[in-house]
Amino acid sequence: MPLYTANLATKLPHRFGFSRTNTSSLPNYAAFKPSFFFFFPSTHILNSSPNRIYSSVPSSSSIMEDQKHVGPLISGPKSLSQELKVAVAAVQMACFLCQRVQSNLLTSNAQIQAKDDNSPVTVADWSVQAIISWILSKSFGSKNVSIVAEEDVQTLSKPGADRLLKVVVETVNECLCEAYRFGLEGPECTLCTSEVLEAISRCNSSGGSTGRFWTLDPVDGTLGFIRGDQYAVALALIEDGEVVLGVLGCPNYPMRKEWLCYHPRYHSIISKLSPTTSESWDKGCVIYAQKGSGEAWMQPLIHVNKKLVWPNSAIPIQVSSIDDPALATFCEPVEKANSSHSFTAGLAHSVGLRNQPLRVYSMVKYAAIARGDAEIFMKFARAGYKEKIWDHAAGVVIIQEAGGVVTDARGCPLNFSKGMYLEGLDRGVIACAGANLHDKIIRAVDASWNSSCL
Numbered sequence: 001m002p003l004y005t006a007n008l009a010t011k012l013p014h015r016f017g018f019s020r021t022n023t024s025s026l027p028n029y030a031a032f033k034p035s036f037f038f039f040f041p042s043t044h045i046l047n048s049s050p051n052r053i054y055s056s057v058p059s060s061s062s063i064m065e066d067q068k069h070v071g072p073l074i075s076g077p078k079s080l081s082q083e084l085k086v087a088v089a090a091v092q093m094a095c096f097l098c099q100r101v102q103s104n105l106l107t108s109n110a111q112i113q114a115k116d117d118n119s120p121v122t123v124a125d126w127s128v129q130a131i132i133s134w135i136l137s138k139s140f141g142s143k144n145v146s147i148v149a150e151e152d153v154q155t156l157s158k159p160g161a162d163r164l165l166k167v168v169v170e171t172v173n174e175c176l177c178e179a180y181r182f183g184l185e186g187p188e189c190t191l192c193t194s195e196v197l198e199a200i201s202r203c204n205s206s207g208g209s210t211g212r213f214w215t216l217d218p219v220d221g222t223l224g225f226i227r228g229d230q231y232a233v234a235l236a237l238i239e240d241g242e243v244v245l246g247v248l249g250c251p252n253y254p255m256r257k258e259w260l261c262y263h264p265r266y267h268s269i270i271s272k273l274s275p276t277t278s279e280s281w282d283k284g285c286v287i288y289a290q291k292g293s294g295e296a297w298m299q300p301l302i303h304v305n306k307k308l309v310w311p312n313s314a315i316p317i318q319v320s321s322i323d324d325p326a327l328a329t330f331c332e333p334v335e336k337a338n339s340s341h342s343f344t345a346g347l348a349h350s351v352g353l354r355n356q357p358l359r360v361y362s363m364v365k366y367a368a369i370a371r372g373d374a375e376i377f378m379k380f381a382r383a384g385y386k387e388k389i390w391d392h393a394a395g396v397v398i399i400q401e402a403g404g405v406v407t408d409a410r411g412c413p414l415n416f417s418k419g420m421y422l423e424g425l426d427r428g429v430i431a432c433a434g435a436n437l438h439d440k441i442i443r444a445v446d447a448s449w450n451s452s453c454l
């Protein structure tokens with residue numbers, strides 16, 4: 001029985017607290033009644049899980065837990081279970097780093113830079129890339145680790161970037177100091193600037209169809225991050241062109257659905273007003289899955305001064321069982337520039353979707369489908385835009401293992417074997433809780449594509 005069966009026939013987008021307008025970052029402070037959802041004590045499920053596998057993977061890893069407490073909930077090929085545990089711990093640590101940087105950003109914009117394509121990038125993007133690269137290399141040996149990731153060191157190496165680079169190095173070291181809390185081994189001494197730059201620039205693999213590589217979006221949804229809203233840390237492992245595991249850290253996504261109705265800034269204000277009970281807000285989760293396991297899991301973020309002890313209250317998640325479009329909710333990017341809102345509105349009308357779209361920054365949209373909080377995700381970028389593998393890989397495997405379907409908008413699987421881009425992606429990306437909804441959307445796209453301006 002799934003622990004998290006959170007399907008609401010009556011849900012409305014505003015109850016999620018996500019942005020509904022394309023540019024607004026204004027908090028939605030309206031206090032809504034908690035949603036109805038089922039929640040069973042996690043120990044029941046943990047103890048009864050037939051898929052309990054204790055790690056037998058050896059010492060090359062930096063995971064230091066007592067084997068009796070090692071992540072018992074990881075199913076699938078044993079040879080990959082240690083990769084998943086290290087990936088989850090590294091993403092947990094990255095979320096901790098992002099939360100610190102985001103709270104500083106909200107009081108000052110000093111750490112926001114523009115990349116050559118004018119997209120924003122922050123200290124968090126480089127710092128997360130550095131720590132995850134460093135942890136993966138430490139855990140598996142740098143010769144065995146190949147990473148395709150979003151950031152490079154160009155901006156950091158420009159004349160005049162000394163101050164920025166210094167902040168990145170400090171942020172990385174502050175975070176790695178706490179690696180032990182996540183069951184990871186940190187460096188013996190502080191990393192110097194060249195080591196941090198090396199960790200970032202080591203993520204320059206070009207991917208491809210053979211062998212194994214990781215793909216990382218250190219801060220997906222940078223706009224959401226800057227605006228104090230939703231964002232994600234996304235890490236996936238790809239083997240011979242197939243995504244074999246995915247981890248999504250969603251620091252502002254509440255663990256419990258009933259709290260989705262509050263905007264992230266509302267959480268922050270309440271936490272400040274009542275620090276002693278702030279933990280009860282329980283904001284943030286890490287979601288993960290391993291290909292072929294038929295399971296996807298969610299665990300809460302580790303709070304300050306707490307340690308990650310597997311299985312860290314992990315609960316299984318499943319996609320929604322709603323297959324009636326009239327009851328379904330669809331998610332899409334917040335920014336019109338990233339996906340045509342008018343095209344999705346037409347599709348929604350033609351398949352009979354009645355609920356308002358849920359506009360959410362980042363791969364939190366994939367998380368929302370996997371958790372059963374929405375049923376459809378659609379993205380139709382402008383012609384010529386090439387989707388990157390790190391913006392989708394982790395979300396795709398998580399939704400598939402949670403029971404959903406993800407394809408391009410012609411119904412073909414996404415192809416992660418062609419380098420850093422999703423080459424051959426046709427029309428757009430569609431993720432659905434089930435085959436019935438997916439089929440309806442694909443047919444609707446077919447029927448209206450030629451008359452669209454896309």
Ligand SMILES: Nc1ncnc2c1ncn2[C@@H]1O[C@H](COP(=O)(O)OS(=O)(=O)O)[C@@H](OP(=O)(O)O)[C@H]1O
Binds near residue numbers: 217381
């Ligand atoms: N023009 C255009 N069209 C489509 N997609 C684009 C485009 N430009 C960027 N990107 C990529 O989209 C990522 C953000 O996607 P989201 O779904 O989070 O969009 S939104 O921020 O909610 O509008 C965003 O990821 P981040 O850079 O990590 O934020 C980009 O990889």
Ligand SMILES: [Mg+2]
Binds near residue numbers: 219
């Ligand atoms: Mg991204």
